[in-house]
Amino acid sequence: MIEILLTALWLMLPAYIPNSTAAVFGGGRPLDGGKTLKDGRRILGDGKTFRGLIAGTVCGMLLGLLQMYYMSRQTTIFGIELPSFGAMPGALLVIFALAFGALLGDLSMSFFKRRLGLKRGAPLPGVDQLDFVLGAWVLTYIVAPSWFTANFTFYVALAVILVTPLLHVSTNIVGYFIGVKKEPW
Incomplete structure (x- = not known):
């Protein structure tokens, strides 16, 4: 069980960091340029900015690269074998997809909200x-469908789905108290 949880967290680190770093380093011009749709509502809103999108993606990729560096020196943590993001250059594509995809998921839900x-x-x-x-x-x-299905097994995916809401809520509360989020959710 600990192995599955650690694997889930390790694989998701490049996706976990982009939203919080986008909030910290964001601001500036909104992605939607202030435009509205026929319903009179903003496409995304002021909280989704070019600077946040770029900063979040870069920070997620940097964390993934740090993980790859760690893996080049040590392949275990607490005696548990860590999964790899693959060989270069494919590993960069996987890390980018995790980081940028996390922000795209957030942007999509902002649109629907x-x-x-x-x-x-x-x-x-x-x-x-x-x-x-x-x-x-x-x-x-x-x-990277082969990499994805080899690493996000049923139990690893389940662990992500169960633990992510707890991590999300706790990091948002911290972000609220340090002043980078306007609401604690």
């Missing part, structure tokens, strides 16, 4: 905690 009439920061339980996981998984499966 605007269509539902929810304002920026309004909670949508379940969706808020897993939208980035779905985005990361879909994009990673598209670019």
Whole structure:
């Protein structure tokens, strides 16, 4: 059980970091340029910016590269064999897909939240905690289906789905208290 949990966390690290770093380093010009759709609502809103998208992707990739560096020196942690992102250059594509896909998942749900009439920061339980996981998984499966299915086994995927909401809520609370998030969810 510990091995499955550690594997899940290790594989998801490049996808876990982009949203929080996008919030920290974001700001500036919104991705939607302030435009609205026929429904009169913003496409994404002011919280989704070019700087956040780039910074989040870069930070997720840097973390993945640090993981690869660690793997070049040590393949275990606490005696548990860690999974690899693959050989270069394919590993870069996997890491990029995890990081960028996480942000795409978050962007997609922001789009749908605007269509539902929810304002920026309004909670949508379940969706808020897993939208980035779905985005990361879909994009990673598209670019590296064999790697994805070999690593995200049923139990590893289940561990991600169960542990991610707990991590998401706790990191959002920390972000709220240090002033980088306006709401604690």
